[in-house]
Amino acid sequence: MWEYTDKVKDHFLNPRNVGVIEDPDGVGEVGSLSCGDALTLFFKLDAQGRIKEAKFQTFGCASAIASSSALTEMMIGKTLEEAEKITNDDIASFLGELPKEKMHCSVMGQEALEKAIACYRGETIKKPEGNLICECFGITDRQIEAAVRDHRLFTIEDVTGHLKAGGGCGKCHENIQSIIDQVQGKPKAMRPEPAPLTNIQKIRLIEETLEREIKPTLHQDGGDIELVDVDGHRVMVKLRGTCAGCKASQVTLKNTVEAKLRELVSKDLVVEEVRS
Amino acid sequence: MKIIYVDNNATTKVAPEVLDAMLPYFSERYGNASSMHSFGGGLIVDIRRARTQVADLIGARPEEILFTSGGTESDATAIHAALQSYPHKRHIVTSRVEHPAIKNLFERYEKNGYRVTFIPVDGQGRLDQNALFESLREDTAIVSIMWANNETGVINSIDEISREVRSRGILFHTDAVQTVGKIPIDVSHNGVDLLSMSGHKFHGPKGIGALYIRKGTKFKPMVVGGHQEGGRRAGTENVPGIVGMGKACELAGRHLGDVGTRVRQLRDKLEHALLHSVPRSMANGGQAERLPNTTSIAFEYVEGEAILLMMNEYGICASSGSACTSGSLEPSHVLRAMGVPFTAAHGSIRYSLSHYSTEEEIDFIIAKMPPLIERLREMSPFWKQAAEAALH
Numbered sequence: 233m234w235e236y237t238d239k240v241k242d243h244f245l246n247p248r249n250v251g252v253i254e255d256p257d258g259v260g261e262v263g264s265l266s267c268g269d270a271l272t273l274f275f276k277l278d279a280q281g282r283i284k285e286a287k288f289q290t291f292g293c294a295s296a297i298a299s300s301s302a303l304t305e306m307m308i309g310k311t312l313e314e315a316e317k318i319t320n321d322d323i324a325s326f327l328g329e330l331p332k333e334k335m336h337c338s339v340m341g342q343e344a345l346e347k348a349i350a351c352y353r354g355e356t357i358k359k360p361e362g363n364l365i366c367e368c369f370g371i372t373d374r375q376i377e378a379a380v381r382d383h384r385l386f387t388i389e390d391v392t393g394h395l396k397a398g399g400g401c402g403k404c405h406e407n408i409q410s411i412i413d414q415v416q417g418k419p420k421a422m423r424p425e426p427a428p429l430t431n432i433q434k435i436r437l438i439e440e441t442l443e444r445e446i447k448p449t450l451h452q453d454g455g456d457i458e459l460v461d462v463d464g465h466r467v468m469v470k471l472r473g474t475c476a477g478c479k480a481s482q483v484t485l486k487n488t489v490e491a492k493l494r495e496l497v498s499k500d501l502v503v504e505e506v507r508s
Numbered sequence: 509m510k511i512i513y514v515d516n517n518a519t520t521k522v523a524p525e526v527l528d529a530m531l532p533y534f535s536e537r538y539g540n541a542s543s544m545h546s547f548g549g550g551l552i553v554d555i556r557r558a559r560t561q562v563a564d565l566i567g568a569r570p571e572e573i574l575f576t577s578g579g580t581e582s583d584a585t586a587i588h589a590a591l592q593s594y595p596h597k598r599h600i601v602t603s604r605v606e607h608p609a610i611k612n613l614f615e616r617y618e619k620n621g622y623r624v625t626f627i628p629v630d631g632q633g634r635l636d637q638n639a640l641f642e643s644l645r646e647d648t649a650i651v652s653i654m655w656a657n658n659e660t661g662v663i664n665s666i667d668e669i670s671r672e673v674r675s676r677g678i679l680f681h682t683d684a685v686q687t688v689g690k691i692p693i694d695v696s697h698n699g700v701d702l703l704s705m706s707g708h709k710f711h712g713p714k715g716i717g718a719l720y721i722r723k724g725t726k727f728k729p730m731v732v733g734g735h736q737e738g739g740r741r742a743g744t745e746n747v748p749g750i751v752g753m754g755k756a757c758e759l760a761g762r763h764l765g766d767v768g769t770r771v772r773q774l775r776d777k778l779e780h781a782l783l784h785s786v787p788r789s790m791a792n793g794g795q796a797e798r799l800p801n802t803t804s805i806a807f808e809y810v811e812g813e814a815i816l817l818m819m820n821e822y823g824i825c826a827s828s829g830s831a832c833t834s835g836s837l838e839p840s841h842v843l844r845a846m847g848v849p850f851t852a853a854h855g856s857i858r859y860s861l862s863h864y865s866t867e868e869e870i871d872f873i874i875a876k877m878p879p880l881i882e883r884l885r886e887m888s889p890f891w892k893q894a895a896e897a898a899l900h
Contacts, residue, residue: 245818247887265850268839268850270889289889291890292814293814297887399838
């Protein structure tokens with residue numbers, strides 16, 4: 233059993249500001265059912281530009297619900313400039329403390345807040361940059377680097393507690409460890425860069441990778457992919473079958489196709505969809 | 509606050525009769541059974557009686573019972589013995605839904621160079637027996653299949669499977685930690701060579717377990733040292749634990765009828781009532797043959813840890829297959845192996861009853877659960893969507 237502070241228990245059992253704002257000024261959604269937790273955050277501003285109302289809906293464990301409740305309390309009365317300074321550590325300290333395995337619950341709060349503010353300002357949050365490391369939870373090397381640096385994380389468990397990265401199948405543990413080693417000053421011997429591929433080699437390798445690594449997966453779901461052209465580091469593809477028009481196809485393109493091509497062909501490839 | 513305990517697959521209360529039987533062995537009859545004086549050495553008689561009580565419960569002979577520190581040690585001892593006895597055999601077989609005591613052990617052997625086949629289960633948690641038989645080869649050292657699953661209670665046809673495996677000259681082990689004391693077991697009529705059990709799962713004390721080793725099975729000890737347990741497990745005998753486990757086995761034999769009828773009816777009542785009163789809920793493995801005391805119910809769109817902590821407010825103790833209760837972030841490997849969708853796996857609660865469960869307790873749970881799930885669903889961003897989608 234987790235050791236939760238009284239304040240976490242209180243915010244879990246008597247959550248503040250549960251619900252939906254019908255005409256919100258900003259909404260932020262993070263997480264998903266498969267990840268095990270998700271949060272939708274709403275806020276409304278008053279005439280002076282201060283947050284007068286904040287509400288949330290959360291699917292998740294006690295600390296996820298408590299973090300969401302705490303966040304709404306912290307936001308209310310603040311201007312957006314003040315609110316955007318709230319960090320996940322602030323949420324955790326507002327609650328007294330969170331078990332380190334549960335820090336990702338407060339991170340989810342911070343992310344929802346960022347998204348809600350961006351939504352109000354009409355900005356889009358940039359997709360996390362970098363290469364996908366944890367496929368289960370969609371976490372990139374840049375995100376892991378930043379968390380390891382900013383929160384002084386030293387073990388894979390710390391990273392999992394913070395970002396969830398590495399908490400699923402565990403295949404990425406080695407990669408996470410090498411990021412920790414890099415950031416925390418245990419540099420590994422640099423691998424020599426392989427000689428650059430010629431264009432023909434690159435196209436062949438991309439085609440092979442699509443055939444061997446990607447098509448079989450897509451076929452399982454009734455989809456397919458076709459290589460249209462390769463221009464420098466741009467790989468243009470057409471999606472077919474159930475993939476065409478599937479809402480998740482962009483995710484598939486980036487997380488599966490691009491990640492695989494970067495892993496097996498060249499690190500700088502960008503996959504683009506060509507619509508017919 | 510009154511405690512409503514429906515977490516008996518985690519551990520059970522020590523039966524009063526068991527405690528009474530054990531007490532004299534702490535500060536009155538505290539001798540060492542290996543001593544020459546009768547104050548200590550005489551305890552051999554007490555140990556022998558306990559060994560007979562354990563053997564009687566599962567249809568074994570007393571000399572086929574080895575006392576260990578619990579289920580995990582019994583599992584490790586069994587597999588270790590098999591692999592040491594047949595060092596040239598490098599293939600081992602188990603299922604995808606085993607307890608971590610077997611799962612992590614087999615994964616370690618896999619890392620150390622053994623070939624391991626993990627046999628899948630169907631959507632109800634039933635083992636793919638054909639896949640199991642087809643996986644067997646000449647260098648298969650041992651097959652280890654749990655008798656009943658700790659999370660869902662789903663029972664494997666161990667009599668049938670063990671006979672087939674044995675007929676091919678391969679050792680068969682079963683982790684029966686959840687089975688002993690809940691349904692009748694008779695190793696004299698099947699092909700089980702090694703069987704693990706644990707005292708605290710059926711009202712005995714913690715820290716004591718047993719391994720059944722069929723007479724004639726090759727054996728190599730894992731713990732070496734003194735000559736206790738016929739040289740098969742070194743270490744001074746845990747006499748109070750052994751006596752307690754013996755007594756617990758005797759009681760369990762007497763209570764099998766109650767567990768199979770009254771407790772089963774209470775379990776069914778609880779399950780039917782919850783499935784009926786909570787929309788979008790289902791029993792994991794509900795179509796399969798199950799232990800009479802266990803039900804695992806998935807409440808969609810809510811998260812198990814949150815459910816458990818709300819139940820905790822009413823003094824109701826249960827478990828969940830959710831990721832958030834453990835350090836891991838993936839929901840239970842058992843439910844995932846069964847293909848239970850994430851929406852349901854995260855919100856699965858296991859209720860496990862015992863001989864001491866009462867109808868009053870079950871009624872209390874039936875009254876408290878639906879509003880509690882409702883409250884969490886009101887908070888969930890997915891619930892309204894899902895409920896609306898279901899209407900269309």
